[in-house]
Amino acid sequence: MPKNIIKVENLNLWFKNKKILKDMSMEIAEHEITSIIGPSGCGKSTFIRTLNRMNDLIPTCRITGNIFYENKNIFSPGIDVTNLRRRVGQVFQKPNPFPKSIFENVAFGPRLYGEKNKNKLNSLVKKYLERVGLWEEVKENLNRNALSLSGGQQQRLCIARVLAAEPKVMLMDEPCSALDPISTAKIEDLMQKIKNDVTIVIVTHNMQQAARVSQFTGFFLMGELIEYGKTNDIFTKPRCKKTEDYITGRFG
Amino acid sequence: MRYKMRKMNWQKTRENLIKIFFEFSGIISIAVLAGIFIFLAFTGMQAFKEISFAQFFLEKEWNPTSYGNPQWGILAMLAGTAYISLGALIIAVPVGIATAIYLAEIASPFMRETLKPIIEMIAAIPSVVLGLFGLIFLAPIVSALFNINSGLNALSTSILVAIMTLPTIVSISEDIIREVPREYKEAAFAMGATRWEVIKKVVIPVSSSGIFASVMLGLGRAIGETMLVLMVAGNARAFPGSFLDPVRPLTANIAIEIKEVVSGDLHYQALFATGLILFAITFVINLASDIIIHKQLKKLKP
């Protein structure tokens, strides 16, 4: 087993009185891609939003259990949440670039962390647009409004924006569900290219995608982690009947 | 069958009638607006048969009743209007925008539901009441603070007009700020931005043109305000040198002098010309802000 970057221990989560996540424990391997699958409403998004404490923004949310990021408990009082989020970035389901220029989108993180040097910003923007394969497509005019890009380009821009913050982990919540197959393929390629730098946790409804891109897979059902292991094993010899039913499309 | 046909016909007629009613109301408002404009323009423009534009806009002396040598310059009164409305904005813009941001982004739902109606209620205070408050309360304080004879001046008026423009600025800015999609804010939070950074780097830039338009609408209100300024501004005709001088804005001048003029004479026409200018300024400001707000809302709702 490779080194773990995130360790979840007995995680329970409620919205108001409704229990959404039930006693979850799992470890996420560094420099690998982990996918989370499961039927709609089973808590996948909620789960990954706990990893960067985005659920803090929801006042009715209550959590017990522990999550360790690089061996530090992210719920301990000494943790700086903004710092955690900088380390654990997130790409959303619907591409959400800011209604600003392409340049400003990528430069958002570096600027936020205090980078003011224009040359440095220029080279960072170029570096990360190249990393996501967008540079050739947009280099003519970086001042174009990001909203004028196609959906697939917008999502790659959002990935560049996250990467420019130089996170250690990138959470991706159904990043391709709004995209066409070609854009999806581009993003999957991209994930393989960057996984040596960033650990990726991806939520997906697309079983083939999980099988294609990830080394580990967790199957969620009604707030429980039913099965977790090597992607290959989950898809070829699932231990659990429910997992088998789900991946063969018998329900979900 | 026949009954059904009849019923359908009736329904159709009814829909048509409703449609006609609304179209008619729309046409009436446009007609009223155009009517007022034509009325103002017709009478007002006659003044310029005898008064040159240069004289009217560039000279400081306004003294229509001076025997033998009447003067028709509105510059001092334009300055009065400018002092009061800009002074009001200097106060109302920071307070109003900060309040709007607080209500939209920081306040708990309970605080928002309580505070917003209260602020909007300021708009319901008759301006004559605020004027009384100014006369009895604010002016003495201002005169004591600055050690001047009278507190009836541009400063006191600006403060009160600022209060009158606050509901417009707060209410419209808050609406616009609340339209900023959650996705943008989430993206910034997920990058490690603090709440304040999200406000500064995402919320304000994204809603800036709408906020600007709310300020313009506030400006329109400030320029048109009459009763309050009549009571508190001091109404001196001299060109104001500072905020501590009494001023006579265009609106107050019309209200004061229209009672003394003979219908149809040059003084009467000149006052209408002043009204025409006020109408034009506020019309343009309102139209421009409306266009900006609509554009902004469209941008925020893709």
Ligand SMILES: Nc1ncnc2c1ncn2[C@@H]1O[C@H](COP(=O)(O)OP(=O)(O)OP(=O)(O)O)[C@@H](O)[C@H]1O
């Ligand atoms: N802010 C919230 N307040 C209350 N309940 C919520 C909130 N967000 C999500 N839920 C509930 O939590 C449960 C899990 O939602 P979640 O979005 O995590 O599911 P998901 O597995 O990501 O589903 P999908 O595949 O449809 O995206 C759902 O029952 C949902 O209704």
Ligand SMILES: [Mg+2]
């Ligand atoms: Mg989800």
